[in-house]
Amino acid sequence: MTDPTDLPERRPRTVGRLSRRAVVAAFGAAGFVALPAWPDKTWAADAGPDAPGGPVLDTHPATEPSGTHVRDVGGTNVVFQYGTVLPAFDGWRTHEPTREYLSLDRRWRFRFDPGNRALGEGWESPHFDDGAWGLIDVPAAWDLLDTPGFASQTAAFGKGTAFADGYAWYRTVVDIPASWRGRHVRMAFLAAGYSAEVWLDGRYLGKHEGANSPFALPVSGALRPGTRQTIAVRVFRRASYTDYTAATPQPVTDDHQIPYKPVDYWPYAGLTRSAWIEAVPQVTIAKLLVVGASGKLEARAVVENHGASDFDGYLTLDPGRASGGRSAVAAARIPAGSVGVVTVSVPIPGARRWSPGSPHLFTARAALTARRPGGPRVDTLSARYGVRDVSVGDAELRLNGRPVFLKGLNWHEETAAHGRAMTPVEYDKELGHIRELGVNFIRNCVYNRHPYVYDWADEHGVMVMDDMDTMWLNTAQEKLQTERYGLARALALTMAWNQHNHPSVILWGLQNESEIDTGGAPVYRAWLADLKAAVKAVDLTARPVTWASSTSNDPAFDIADVIGFNEYFGYFHGKDADLGPTLDAVHAKYPGKPILITENGTWSVAGTHGPSTTQGTEEWQAASFEAHWAQVAERSEFVAGFTYWVLKDYKQRAGYNQNYNGISVMGMLTFAEERPKLAYEAFRRAAGPRAV
Structure with missing residues (x-):
């Protein structure tokens, strides 16, 4: 598997010619790679047989089974899986003609x-x-x-x-x-x-x-x-x-x-x-990577040729209605059995920026034609995009050059009726709470969501921290994943590749509360550096990376672009008032980095009322949130936001909460009925120090 840290920088090479339809920067496929060979049967597993009478364990090959890796194709890093380019998954909602x-x-x-x-x-x-x-x-x-x-x-x-x-x-x-x-x-x-x-x-x-x-x-x-x-x-x-x-x-x-x-x-x-x-056709656009920024659209069409003959044609890019841009054409020459990347850069002077208050979206459409512009159409692929810029500087997280404060929620993708196989109606109801609460940010803790969620966030102007399943690993697993098995790296690559075009995704989350054993900091740092290199290798927009650390004294915070940690002062440890001094100490150690509270919350049993000092009451849950929110808002010059744990009570099979049938009652809403607790209204009232 290719190590992303060994990849060269992405520098498009000009080998095509100017479009006949518009004066734009247009490049043909600049270099190719052969489609990787792929085994036609399962690999030998290295796991031993299950113990008699014990639980069934799955078998594993020497490395994660999809063969996920990244290759430089003419200056663009492309993700491969199962011997082909990892394709766009828009077929769940969009059918190309x-x-x-x-x-x-x-x-x-x-x-x-x-x-x-x-x-x-x-x-x-x-x-x-x-x-x-x-x-x-x-x-x-x-x-x-x-x-x-x-x-x-x-x-x-x-x-x-x-x-x-x-x-x-x-x-x-x-x-x-x-x-x-x-x-x-x-x-x-x-x-x-x-x-x-x-x-x-x-x-x-x-x-x-x-x-x-x-x-x-x-x-x-x-x-x-x-x-x-x-x-x-x-x-x-x-x-x-x-x-x-x-x-x-x-x-x-x-x-x-x-x-x-x-x-x-x-x-x-x-x-x-x-x-x-x-x-799809033998010559097909497997993926369309798009970046809208600084008045132009840069599109990179990853083209596979599964046929026995070389392809010599053109790729036409339409930047979309209301973008102010005109279609452009670039040469597309892809040898048989190969992958190439065709790059087109188009001015889009009419494209308004994407932001939570104005979530403007456009649809770019790429079309392959044979031999000549306007010739027989071979394949098409569209991609939605927004024009926006995310950056970090002077302890600020910035969207379109302006500092942003994230009023955020963690949420689990499940309903009582369908579990994780949610329907569009259920998504709309669940995510509707986010709009009602005045939230501008969600953290997809701790796994990728259905594509519906990213589309919804794009359309409704809700910023997203995307997460993957790397939760609660210890030093031994971090070492195994980095040095041999590679599943964590595969999850990072596919997360950044699949969600690349979504303007709502502003942060990549690398892990959640993974352990740092005594003496394990070097392994932990190497693991996170590997994951960061993976997402940076394929993200043309260079989104910041962060993670939900279990400690405010994480030995790898220097690697993060945004410092993120989970804190439960006044619940699991310490007092509510400990948060402010902790934030001050982290800022003093890393004065140039913005800080994000990736989790904070308590719990209450719905309908249980009493003093705000009594654990388990709705009053206590609401008061705890208000105390933490106030300490964060007072430090908005270096704290980029607060992400509450959690929108709704949720199911879990861990060895606690069995007396509630496995339902964690940390939500602002109940699990099945989605009835609000007092914390819901307290959170709705909370106003951030600035908005975008």
């Missing part, structure tokens, strides 16, 4: 495999009889397949499919159109928790690890257009504990997985987001 789509959102055959016997019995084979299996919707979380009382705060903990772990299988049949002959075809999944292996008509396509990141598997080698074929998916979830209801639950861990041990949010299992098959 040059492509064909087959939705896999449907009812599938479903069966648990608690004894891990399925591979020996041929469950992946198209000839296997699954007629006796049950049914499950895709998308859905199998946790809610049969768990009565899942949303109740008084139901018994530890029962139902919410606690079914190990392997489960999905099967469906699809009619492959005959028109797909000669096309490049991939199967896309927006999420599979925790890991997934995929077969088409018994042929193994690949494995993905990471519960909340999308992936796309090339299927052309297994495809038989004009026939009916069987898709089989084996999904794995590790148990959190050997016995969920034991007086002292024993955790189940796996050093290769992220997170490697039980965490305090619910690890929803199954195919929890949409899936589809996409047939």
